[in-house]
Amino acid sequence: MDGEVLTQPVFRSLGWTWWTKRPSYALVFLRETSSVFIAVQVVLVLVLLHKAGQPAADYQAYLDFLWNPGMVVFHVVSIAFALLHTYTWFNLLPQTIAIRVMGRRIPGLLLVAPQFGAWAVVTGLIIAWVWWVGAG
Amino acid sequence: MSAVDQLQHDVLVIGGGGAGLRAAIAVAQEHPDLSIGIVSKVYPMRSHTVAAEGGMAAVIKDNDSAEDHIYDTISGSDWLADQDAVEMFVEEAPRELIQLEHWGCPWSREATGHVAVRPFGGMKLQRTWFATDKTGFHVLHSLFQTCLQFPSITRYDEWFATKLLVDDGRCQGCTAIELRTGQLRPIYAKSVIIATGGFGRIFPFTTNGAIKTGDGLAIAYRAGVALKDMEFVQYHPTGLPGTGILITEASRGEGGVLRNNKGERYLADYDLGEPLPLDDPRHPQLRTMELGPRDRLSQAFIKEQEKGNTYSGPYGDYVHLDIQHLGEHRIDTKLPFVRELARNYGGIDPVTESIPVRPVVHYMMGGIDTDIEAATSLPGLYAAGECACVSINGANRLGSNSLTELVVFGARAGRNAANFAHAADPAAIDRLESQVDDERARIRRILEQPSGGERVAELRRDMTTTMEEGAGIYRTQEGIEQTYATLSDLRERFGSVDLDDRTNVYNTDLISALELDYMLEISLALAASARDRTESRGSHQRTDHPDRDDDHFLKHSLAMRGDDGTPEVSFRDVVITKWPPGSRTYGSSDQAKAATTES
Amino acid sequence: MSTAIETTIKFEVFRYQPDWDEPTYQLYDVPYREDWVVLDALNYIKDTVDGTLTYRWSCRMGVCGSCGAMVNGYPKLTCAAFLSEYMPGPIRVEPLVNFNVERDLVTSIEGFMEKLESVQPWIIREDGATDDLKSEYLQTPDQHAAYQQFSMCINCLLCYAACPVSSHSDEFIGPAALALAQRYNLDTRDEGVEQRRDVILKDEGIWECSFVGECSAVCPKHVDPAGAIQQAKMTGAIDYYRRLLMPWTVKS
Numbered sequence: 001m002d003g004e005v006l007t008q009p010v011f012r013s014l015g016w017t018w019w020t021k022r023p024s025y026a027l028v029f030l031r032e033t034s035s036v037f038i039a040v041q042v043v044l045v046l047v048l049l050h051k052a053g054q055p056a057a058d059y060q061a062y063l064d065f066l067w068n069p070g071m072v073v074f075h076v077v078s079i080a081f082a083l084l085h086t087y088t089w090f091n092l093l094p095q096t097i098a099i100r101v102m103g104r105r106i107p108g109l110l111l112v113a114p115q116f117g118a119w120a121v122v123t124g125l126i127i128a129w130v131w132w133v134g135a136g
Numbered sequence: 137m138s139a140v141d142q143l144q145h146d147v148l149v150i151g152g153g154g155a156g157l158r159a160a161i162a163v164a165q166e167h168p169d170l171s172i173g174i175v176s177k178v179y180p181m182r183s184h185t186v187a188a189e190g191g192m193a194a195v196i197k198d199n200d201s202a203e204d205h206i207y208d209t210i211s212g213s214d215w216l217a218d219q220d221a222v223e224m225f226v227e228e229a230p231r232e233l234i235q236l237e238h239w240g241c242p243w244s245r246e247a248t249g250h251v252a253v254r255p256f257g258g259m260k261l262q263r264t265w266f267a268t269d270k271t272g273f274h275v276l277h278s279l280f281q282t283c284l285q286f287p288s289i290t291r292y293d294e295w296f297a298t299k300l301l302v303d304d305g306r307c308q309g310c311t312a313i314e315l316r317t318g319q320l321r322p323i324y325a326k327s328v329i330i331a332t333g334g335f336g337r338i339f340p341f342t343t344n345g346a347i348k349t350g351d352g353l354a355i356a357y358r359a360g361v362a363l364k365d366m367e368f369v370q371y372h373p374t375g376l377p378g379t380g381i382l383i384t385e386a387s388r389g390e391g392g393v394l395r396n397n398k399g400e401r402y403l404a405d406y407d408l409g410e411p412l413p414l415d416d417p418r419h420p421q422l423r424t425m426e427l428g429p430r431d432r433l434s435q436a437f438i439k440e441q442e443k444g445n446t447y448s449g450p451y452g453d454y455v456h457l458d459i460q461h462l463g464e465h466r467i468d469t470k471l472p473f474v475r476e477l478a479r480n481y482g483g484i485d486p487v488t489e490s491i492p493v494r495p496v497v498h499y500m501m502g503g504i505d506t507d508i509e510a511a512t513s514l515p516g517l518y519a520a521g522e523c524a525c526v527s528i529n530g531a532n533r534l535g536s537n538s539l540t541e542l543v544v545f546g547a548r549a550g551r552n553a554a555n556f557a558h559a560a561d562p563a564a565i566d567r568l569e570s571q572v573d574d575e576r577a578r579i580r581r582i583l584e585q586p587s588g589g590e591r592v593a594e595l596r597r598d599m600t601t602t603m604e605e606g607a608g609i610y611r612t613q614e615g616i617e618q619t620y621a622t623l624s625d626l627r628e629r630f631g632s633v634d635l636d637d638r639t640n641v642y643n644t645d646l647i648s649a650l651e652l653d654y655m656l657e658i659s660l661a662l663a664a665s666a667r668d669r670t671e672s673r674g675s676h677q678r679t680d681h682p683d684r685d686d687d688h689f690l691k692h693s694l695a696m697r698g699d700d701g702t703p704e705v706s707f708r709d710v711v712i713t714k715w716p717p718g719s720r721t722y723g724s725s726d727q728a729k730a731a732t733t734e735s
Numbered sequence: 736m737s738t739a740i741e742t743t744i745k746f747e748v749f750r751y752q753p754d755w756d757e758p759t760y761q762l763y764d765v766p767y768r769e770d771w772v773v774l775d776a777l778n779y780i781k782d783t784v785d786g787t788l789t790y791r792w793s794c795r796m797g798v799c800g801s802c803g804a805m806v807n808g809y810p811k812l813t814c815a816a817f818l819s820e821y822m823p824g825p826i827r828v829e830p831l832v833n834f835n836v837e838r839d840l841v842t843s844i845e846g847f848m849e850k851l852e853s854v855q856p857w858i859i860r861e862d863g864a865t866d867d868l869k870s871e872y873l874q875t876p877d878q879h880a881a882y883q884q885f886s887m888c889i890n891c892l893l894c895y896a897a898c899p900v901s902s903h904s905d906e907f908i909g910p911a912a913l914a915l916a917q918r919y920n921l922d923t924r925d926e927g928v929e930q931r932r933d934v935i936l937k938d939e940g941i942w943e944c945s946f947v948g949e950c951s952a953v954c955p956k957h958v959d960p961a962g963a964i965q966q967a968k969m970t971g972a973i974d975y976y977r978r979l980l981m982p983w984t985v986k987s
Contacts, residue, residue: 007641009843010757012834022808022949024948024952025947028946028947032945092965095951095959096966098881100877100880103876103877179801181800182791182793182800183799184794186798238866238868238871238872238924239857239858242879242922243871243879245875245876250871270798273889281851282857284851284852285855293848345793378770382796477796477797481796591782591786593781639752644790645781645786
């Protein structure tokens with residue numbers, strides 16, 4: 001009731017392994033980790049551009065490097081991450097943008113669908129272009 | 137402890153709910169030179185104001201008038217309200233509600249941008265402002281967040297006030313236990329405002345949260361202040377069976393109806409008017425049927441129960457509240473919390489099913505005796521909100537008047553306590569220290585006494601059981617006397633209370649014991665007042681005295697704590713200004729009467 | 736009345752007192768009732784078995800915000816966590832993580848109170864002092880709807896217990912307080928956006944959020960603090976570029 005009183009709180013946190021504790025956390029962790037793979041891919045492309053200006057043998061050696069089995073696995077993982085990142089990020093847009101029309105917030109689908117639509121169109125155009133270049 | 141370490145303020149507010157926060161802001165805003173302390177046993181945003189749902193009455197619309205609000209309140213009170221207080225209350229209400237609006241309360245709006253109003257029980261016109269059906273929540277958070285901006289306010293969150301410090305005939309602070317450390321400390325002040333809310337927890341089945349144990353009433357009562365009109369206990373007609381969770385009156389204001397087990401709108405049998413078809417554009421009719429006053433609706437339930445017209449379930453009998461005809465969109469925009477509560481706690485979706493409801497203890501009309509200025513008989517001590525009894529509520533409070541009461545009288549208490557503090561000398565700390573020591577000894581006795589064998593929870597259960605048995609919706613002399621005797625016995629047994637927890641830090645076992653002590657104290661005052669009022673008026677219904685008796689009981693009861701600790705009840709005349717006692721009529725007869733008085 | 740053998744459910748409750756070296760878990764058997772919530776079980780334990788068990792609660796209807804705890808690892812209001820969802824058990828109840836634990840299930844929320852105050856969660860008006868209270872500020876239902884969701888926060892702090900950023904940064908203002916800042920910024924009656932700007936945009940403000948989104952997932956009142964923070968980021972970014980590219984449009 002009087003005098004010194006011991007109060008000694010303990011701190012409990014999610015800790016550094018937080019991302020292992022829930023599937024939803026793991027998914028966020030993967031989404032964020034994907035940026036590492038995408039960054040490496042960008043570097044690989046920049047090097048490719050650089051190599052294109054070098055002697056043909058250098059260029060061919062680099063292409064061979066990109067096609068070695070280990071790198072192919074890396075490319076596959078990268079594209080999986082890119083898809084995951086795109087997919088999850090597109091789905092987050094409705095939380096980020098609150099547009100109200102006629103007193104109601106416009107449904108998330110109206111924000112998400114155009115992104116996937118645009119994504120599909122751009123992907124289609126790139127595939128068509130690659131196919132056209134390859135055929136020509 | 138040196139004088140520097142003493143906790144000292146100009147104005148001390150006990151209670152951090154709607155009334156306490158409004159009082160503190162009034163002091164801070166109008167007297168920036170004064171230092172303010174707020175002692176609250178929970179963080180202020182946990183206070184039970186948060187659970188109020190339906191709305192807050194004030195005259196704002198052109199078709200409304202102060203006169204009408206006053207008349208509705210007085211007739212709702214069964215003429216036990218002090219009319220000068222009601223007049224002042226109604227006059228000040230709009231300004232206080234606009235003040236809340238300016239502090240950010242998110243009132244529901246009309247298309248024009250003006251605040252919207254909804255119908256409520258016992259009100260002749262639509263005058264209830266609302267923030268969906270979470271009005272109390274929004275009011276409390278608006279007040280709390282607003283109060284954060286004032287540097288002159290010091291909060292003592294999770295401090296439990298145990299006793300008022302009184303010397304030289306005036307109140308000079310309180311003692312309080314800091315829950316985090318278990319220390320009991322005095323907090324001195326030049327004036328004190330009690331705003332600790334009601335005490336529904338003396339009953340077993342209540343809408344009230346766990347914290348509503350009437351501590352403020354008990355400490356004022358022990359300091360020699362009378363408790364007024366304690367016998368008037370409001371049962372809200374629509375609580376969820378089992379939990380007692382409130383289904384707001386706004387559900388009926390929006391058009392919801394009550395049905396018995398035959399599917400009948402049984403209120404038609406209780407002099408509350410004729411039911412209109414649900415598709416009639418005039419439904420719901422004001423002051424009629426489901427929009428009658430709460431006491432009458434709760435009493436009608438008991439009569440239906442006696443006729444065997446109620447459903448029975450694991451938590452007792454119930455009737456149906458039907459809002460299905462409002463449709464999903466209206467329910468989601470006007471009554472979202474009702475849907476949330478019915479789904480989560482009643483297991484039914486009111487869009488497609490009727491909600492099981494029964495009367496449940498909701499509000500205490502009685503409380504610390506204050507005058508129109510929120511002052512008590514003890515100089516320097518003020519009270520506001522549910523813990524106080526001015527009285528504007530008389531024998532039955534109208535729905536949506538209580539939140540308004542918090543701000544109107546909270547602000548008044550703040551202003552008057554500030555003026556008092558300006559003129560008063562500092563607390564006489566030297567002379568008060570022995571009281572602090574005595575209080576410390578009292579609590580240490582409870583904390584440390586050797587095994588006495590009585591458990592807090594068991595005593596509490598016995599108390600709530602006897603309160604329901606003897607002081608429920610219908611009362612008899614015999615029943616009340618039995619309850620009084622049981623309570624006296626429980627007080628004896630409390631002397632042997634045996635705590636499991638004898639530590640300091642967050643000793644909630646000790647706090648529960650102290651709360652129980654306070655609840656037993658005020659329950660006795662309630663029982664004594666109910667015993668001595670041998671008439672039926674508003675929420676106080678005596679089957680052995682079924683009529684209102686204006687000749688003898690147009691009076692407030694006042695329970696004072698006698699020297700032996702038992703309550704002594706006396707009576708004081710009600711203030712009548714312009715509205716002589718009349719018959720309290722609702723429904724069609726009321727419409728006829730209204731038409732004749734207006735012509 | 737019933738003579739059938741009563742179904743019980745096991746509780747593992749986190750226990751800690753300041754004079755203990757470390758926390759422990761205590762086991763209790765609680766009778767199973769279909770309509771009981773975890774809070775009912777805690778009250779059963781406190782009232783009949785062990786009065787030393789310490790936790791906060793009041794309204795038991797999901798609006799006072801007192802009774803948050805980790806229930807089987809997830810932040811929950813114990814008054815809204817039905818035993819039936821956890822059958823056959825056991826149910827582990829622990830204090831909300833990312834807070835200091837004072838005793839048993841009681842955490843210290845002082846840090847939150849300071850963060851809340853720091854975002855100035857009140858209406859700021861240039862005419863504040865001269866307010867005559869003659870009439871209400873007009874606000875259309877649409878304007879009201881724009882901030883209404885963010886005004887529903889009951890300060891239960893489940894969002895902080897779900898937030899990995901809060902678990903690693905004491906300073907992060909965090910979901911509830913930032914959502915309330917956004918609530919006032921979006922309120923047409925408020926003129927305090929500039930005053931709140933620095934605290935919201937500082938490092939410990941919105942930019943520390945990595946949009947895990949779990950705060951919104953656990954919010955019992957569907958406040959969507961993650962949405963509030965991302966919307967504030969969007970506004971903040973647009974504001975930054977406006978200041979950079981069109982400084983003449985910015986009031987000094």
